[in-house]
Amino acid sequence: MSDKIIQITEMNKWFGDFQVLKNINLEVEKNKKIVVCGPSGSGKSTLIRCINRLEEHQQGSIIVDGNELTEDTKDIEKIRAEVGMVFQQFNLFPHLSILDNCTLAPIWVKKMPKKDAEDLALQHLEKVQIADQANKYPGQLSGGQQQRCAIARALCMEPKIMLFDEPTSALDPEMIKEVLDAMVNLAKAGMTMIVVTHEMGFAKEVADEVIFMDEGMIVERAETKEFFANPKSDRTKLFLSQIL
Amino acid sequence: MNKLNFLQPDKNNLNTYLYTGVILVAFSIFIVFLNSFFNKDIVSFLPGPISFFLPLILGFIGLHLIRIDYSGYKFLESINKNINTNNFNAFLSLLIVFVVIKSLPPLLSWFIIDANIAGDSKDVCTGSGACWTYIKIWFNRFMYGMYPNPEQWRINLSFIALAFLGTIGFFATEKFKKYLTLYYVVVYPLIAFFFIFFFISGGPIFFDFSYGIIAAVISIIIGFFIPSKFKMYYFIIVPITLYILLKYVFFYEELIELGKLEALEWVETGAWGGLSLTFIVSFFCLIFCFPIGLFLSLGRRSDFPIIKYISIGMIEFWRGVPLITVLFMSSVMFPMFLPEDMFIDKLVRVIIAISLFEAAYVAEVIRGGLQALPRGQYDAAKSLGMGYWKMHILVILPQALKLVIPGIANTFLALVKDTPLIFVVGLLEIVGMLNLAKTNPEWLGFAMEGYVFASVLFFIICYAMSKYSYNLEQKYKTER
Numbered sequence: 227m228s229d230k231i232i233q234i235t236e237m238n239k240w241f242g243d244f245q246v247l248k249n250i251n252l253e254v255e256k257n258k259k260i261v262v263c264g265p266s267g268s269g270k271s272t273l274i275r276c277i278n279r280l281e282e283h284q285q286g287s288i289i290v291d292g293n294e295l296t297e298d299t300k301d302i303e304k305i306r307a308e309v310g311m312v313f314q315q316f317n318l319f320p321h322l323s324i325l326d327n328c329t330l331a332p333i334w335v336k337k338m339p340k341k342d343a344e345d346l347a348l349q350h351l352e353k354v355q356i357a358d359q360a361n362k363y364p365g366q367l368s369g370g371q372q373q374r375c376a377i378a379r380a381l382c383m384e385p386k387i388m389l390f391d392e393p394t395s396a397l398d399p400e401m402i403k404e405v406l407d408a409m410v411n412l413a414k415a416g417m418t419m420i421v422v423t424h425e426m427g428f429a430k431e432v433a434d435e436v437i438f439m440d441e442g443m444i445v446e447r448a449e450t451k452e453f454f455a456n457p458k459s460d461r462t463k464l465f466l467s468q469i470l
Numbered sequence: 471m472n473k474l475n476f477l478q479p480d481k482n483n484l485n486t487y488l489y490t491g492v493i494l495v496a497f498s499i500f501i502v503f504l505n506s507f508f509n510k511d512i513v514s515f516l517p518g519p520i521s522f523f524l525p526l527i528l529g530f531i532g533l534h535l536i537r538i539d540y541s542g543y544k545f546l547e548s549i550n551k552n553i554n555t556n557n558f559n560a561f562l563s564l565l566i567v568f569v570v571i572k573s574l575p576p577l578l579s580w581f582i583i584d585a586n587i588a589g590d591s592k593d594v595c596t597g598s599g600a601c602w603t604y605i606k607i608w609f610n611r612f613m614y615g616m617y618p619n620p621e622q623w624r625i626n627l628s629f630i631a632l633a634f635l636g637t638i639g640f641f642a643t644e645k646f647k648k649y650l651t652l653y654y655v656v657v658y659p660l661i662a663f664f665f666i667f668f669f670i671s672g673g674p675i676f677f678d679f680s681y682g683i684i685a686a687v688i689s690i691i692i693g694f695f696i697p698s699k700f701k702m703y704y705f706i707i708v709p710i711t712l713y714i715l716l717k718y719v720f721f722y723e724e725l726i727e728l729g730k731l732e733a734l735e736w737v738e739t740g741a742w743g744g745l746s747l748t749f750i751v752s753f754f755c756l757i758f759c760f761p762i763g764l765f766l767s768l769g770r771r772s773d774f775p776i777i778k779y780i781s782i783g784m785i786e787f788w789r790g791v792p793l794i795t796v797l798f799m800s801s802v803m804f805p806m807f808l809p810e811d812m813f814i815d816k817l818v819r820v821i822i823a824i825s826l827f828e829a830a831y832v833a834e835v836i837r838g839g840l841q842a843l844p845r846g847q848y849d850a851a852k853s854l855g856m857g858y859w860k861m862h863i864l865v866i867l868p869q870a871l872k873l874v875i876p877g878i879a880n881t882f883l884a885l886v887k888d889t890p891l892i893f894v895v896g897l898l899e900i901v902g903m904l905n906l907a908k909t910n911p912e913w914l915g916f917a918m919e920g921y922v923f924a925s926v927l928f929f930i931i932c933y934a935m936s937k938y939s940y941n942l943e944q945k946y947k948t949e950r
């Protein structure tokens with residue numbers, strides 16, 4: 227229990243009549259890095275959106291850091307504050323400067339004094355190497371810089387888990403590397419990460435385990451080396467042969 | 471094509487084309503000018519239709535000749551770029567210039583040359599122009615309605631004071647910036663209310679509900695400095711305690727009697743009117759309709775069915791009835807539902823009615839802005855641990871409201887221009903006063919001057935508002 231930070235059991239989810247997630251069982255231990263891959267429409271994004279309850283599941287249970295996700299809203303905000311999330315479309319707040327984007331949640335959610343929040347934000351911006359852009363607005367930055375800012379923004383809440391929802395899919399090939407570098411550094415610092423991505427290079431480099439999903443089910447879950455060397459199911463083999 | 475070459479201006483014979491063109495254009499304008507201002511037609515020897523169109527033809531050819539690229543003359547370039555880009559635009563430009571020249575003399579003569587402003591009775595207005603004497607004599611009524619003359623300094627004083635207090639936001643230092651919202655949403659409207667109640671109306675210093683108001687204000691202001699942990703209890707306990715204290719410990723009833731010492735003469739709202747009433751009604755309606763509309767728009771998108779359907783009901787009801795019937799109801803029907811000893815002033819009822827009516831429109835405008843925001847903004851705010859109110863106040867509304875500034879300005883302008891409708895309940899703001907004045911037997915026949923005067927005033931007010939909204943748009947433009 228103690229080192230299992232996420233526990234999903236028998237989880238089912240429907241969008242209307244369509245079942246997107248079927249009988250998901252997943253346990254994630256502290257400090258593990260997990261890459262989720264699979265064809266589009268396989269429910270990867272929905273799965274990690276369920277972990278901080280941006281989507282509600284209908285059956286089964288999700289336990290994050292000892293708290294079960296239910297309808298109780300008061301609880302959910304506390305859990306969300308401990309689970310950082312990075313989106314495909316960055317979703318920075320365009321009306322705030324980069325620095326304000328990073329300090330907004332610490333100041334208003336964690337009630338951190340403004341000065342401390344700014345110091346913390348600059349620290350994290352420094353880590354993703356955009357501290358010099360702190361006073362610009364998101365619209366003035368490139369996609370890669372925006373995504374790194376989004377990572378810094380999530381880190382400013384000092385989360386226990388980081389969720390990445392296809393963080394590089396909306397980026398130019400040149401910018402993918404700078405974002406992946408930031409993520410690799412984060413992984414090396416020991417963060418618990420669940421990453422939905424198609425970047426198999428990244429998976430090979432940092433992931434402890436790889437999960438392959440198709441049609442709403444977890445088809446295969448294996449150690450990274452094992453996963454790439456001799457995948458068990460045929461569906462995984464087909465997917466890997468197409469993507470590599 | 472060679473034949474047409476001499477019509478195609480080029481740089482080689484720059485000066486020839488330039489002089490011919492300028493002379494032709496100048497001549498065409500000169501013809502129209504003479505015709506318009508001195509009633510002389512110097513080309514009358516030509517057959518009718520040709521003489522009528524001659525200026526247009528000459529000017530057109532002239533503009534065609536001066537359309538030379540890269541001539542090196544700055545003035546010429548700017549003309550070519552702005553009003554003379556192609557044949558069609560040249561034609562339109564000429565037409566507009568001619569129409570303006572043609573319509574200037576009658577306008578000038580009506581407004582200024584043949585107009586009268588001297589004297590103080592109808593008899594001086596003998597010319598064919600406007601009779602500004604009428605406006606001059608009635609000016610006081612148009613501004614203050616039936617408000618007694620010796621007391622009008624009270625309106626002036628209140629408006630000057632409110633205008634000054636309204637601009638405080640511009641001078642606020644960084645330290646006080648965060649309290650500005652509190653000031654403009656809570657404190658300023660109350661100050662405005664008290665100014666209008668004490669000075670314009672001449673009400674007693676303490677009145678029946680003032681302990682309620684004071685209790686509410688004090689508790690809201692203190693509430694801003696209370697840690698959020700205690701806020702839930704605080705907002706229930708403190709207002710009630712204050713209310714009880716004020717009512718029973720400080721013997722409020724006696725204070726009310728004391729406060730009724732009449733320092734200022736009481737002027738009932740029926741006597742208010744003119745432009746000052748326009749301002750009062752617009753001001754309070756603008757202040758109230760915005761927050762109500764904001765809550766309605768949020769309510770309509772709420773997940774709670776009760777809140778959602780109440781909001782939808784409110785919005786659709788107020789949008790579905792004409793303002794004139796709303797005003798009529800507020801004055802005739804509404805008092806029937808009140809207990810007999812309860813009386814709400816007509817002006818207050820009108821302000822509430824218009825505010826609710828316009829709030830429905832504001833709500834739909836804001837909802838448009840809320841829907842324009844991508845879902846990712848909600849996701850991002852939620853994923854950072856923000857609850858409903860934090861998410862909306864910090865992330866969603868700043869963006870949505872910025873998007874709908876033009877729409878809100880639109881609604882507000884419509885509101886200001888709807889205020890004349892309050893004549894149906896017998897309140898006479900500026901247009902109402904005009905209607906009254908034009909039926910005065912001594913001043914029959916000057917409706918035109920009155921309406922022109924009112925139009926100019928409304929235009930100034932509305933143009934200022936629209937300019938301000940445009941400035942706001944520019945100020946909050948951060949992306950794109």
